[in-house]
Amino acid sequence: MTKSLCFTNGHILTPHGREHSLYVADGYITSYVPAPATETIDLEDGFLVPGFLDTQVNGGGGVLFNDSPDVQTIAAIGEAHARYGTTGFLPTLISDRPEVIDRAMRAVEAAIAAGVAGVLGIHIEGPFIAEARKGIHDPAMFRKLDAETKALLGSLKSGRTLVTLAPETCTPEDIADLAAMGVTVAAGHTDASYEQVRAALGAGLTGFTHLYNAMSPLQHRSPGAVGAALEDEASYCGLILDGYHLHPAAARVALRCKGPQRLMLVTDAMPTVGADTDRFLLGDKLITAVDGKCVDNNGTLAGSALDMISAVRNAMRDLHIGLEDAVFMAASAPAAFMGVSDMTGCLKPGLRADMVWLDREFSVRGVWRNGSRYVSEGSLRAA
Secondary structure, eight states, rough: OEEEEEEESSEEETEEEEEEEEEEEEEEEESSSSSHHHHHHOOOTTTTEOOOEEEOEEEEEETTTOOOHHHHHHHHHHHHTTTTEEEEEEEESOOHHHHHHHHHHHHHHHHHHTTOBBBBBEEEESSSSOOOOOHHHHGOOOOOOOOOHHHHTOOSSEEEEEEOOOOOGSSSHHHHHHHHOOOOOESSOOOOOOOHHHHHHHHHHOSSSSSSTTOOOOOSOOOHHHHHHHOOSOOEEEEEEEESSSSHHHHHHHOOOOGGGEEEEOOOTTTTTSOOEEEETTTTTEEEEETTTEEEOOBBOSSSSSOOOHHHHHHHHHHOHHHHHHHIIIIIIIHHHTTTTTTSSOOOSSSBBEEEEEEEEOEEEEEEEEEEEEESSBOOOOO
């Protein structure tokens, strides 16, 4: 029997403007025309928007991907973030040993095979990064790319692979090799010169991980990685809009340079998101969530306590943009970046019914992943 949903009495954000109804059958959007359905959802003059896609999720629900890179951890992270509107995500592995990278990749394959909701692939952030811009990463894990490691990074059999690296730690040929294997390559935790980043872009680099943070800054005689990112029209940049990683003016400069089409909202979330705990271990370092940020004992930022609906609201406030642009940055831009726009990222016929219902105050009222509802009742306000 076909399971169908009809959403009515709301503002439905589509690629061509706002509609007022949307029809779903067997997990896929079929039309904007209301029709009899198994279930009719009254949006109560709220908004139906594409489900958010987060390309940088270290943890959530009290668990960290690095600690236990397995299917159970991936599922727990996905469930923790779903209540905040995230319908697709890349579990993110912070710099670790090759054998842990291998375990994490095999776990993602198993999670996708098992039908764990929302898993789009994996983000391997490091260990091919610069000690000068290490942030919270453990430099004992850092290593150079070699043929064996490149083969490992290109070995995912299902889903997408995103690798964050520092261009100065490898060659443009290394980046070209990864891109040829279908790996999406982003620059991050890098002290590279403008020229090194330009060479990497020419070789197949297509993104920048948490723009401005842990990368060589824009200076008038040395544009650095930030200058290369802002100048390049084709690449995508992630922004952590938690009020701590970026000054709002810096984010607005990025918006002026790149436009919402090439900016992505990311959380860089840690285990505290969607959990009762306010502390966890990252390796041997105690990390504490204080006043909405995650820091070690020295005050160094260690990921974030951000969730996606908060990122959307912060974008509207800090970037002075409307809901359409903020949602594009949270859904459509990351879908394009990761090459999954043919599956998800906007509300149009033929795509998966990955959707978020927001009320007039932009709080989450409901979440659907592939047509299955996650949030059932009430308004869930982000932490």
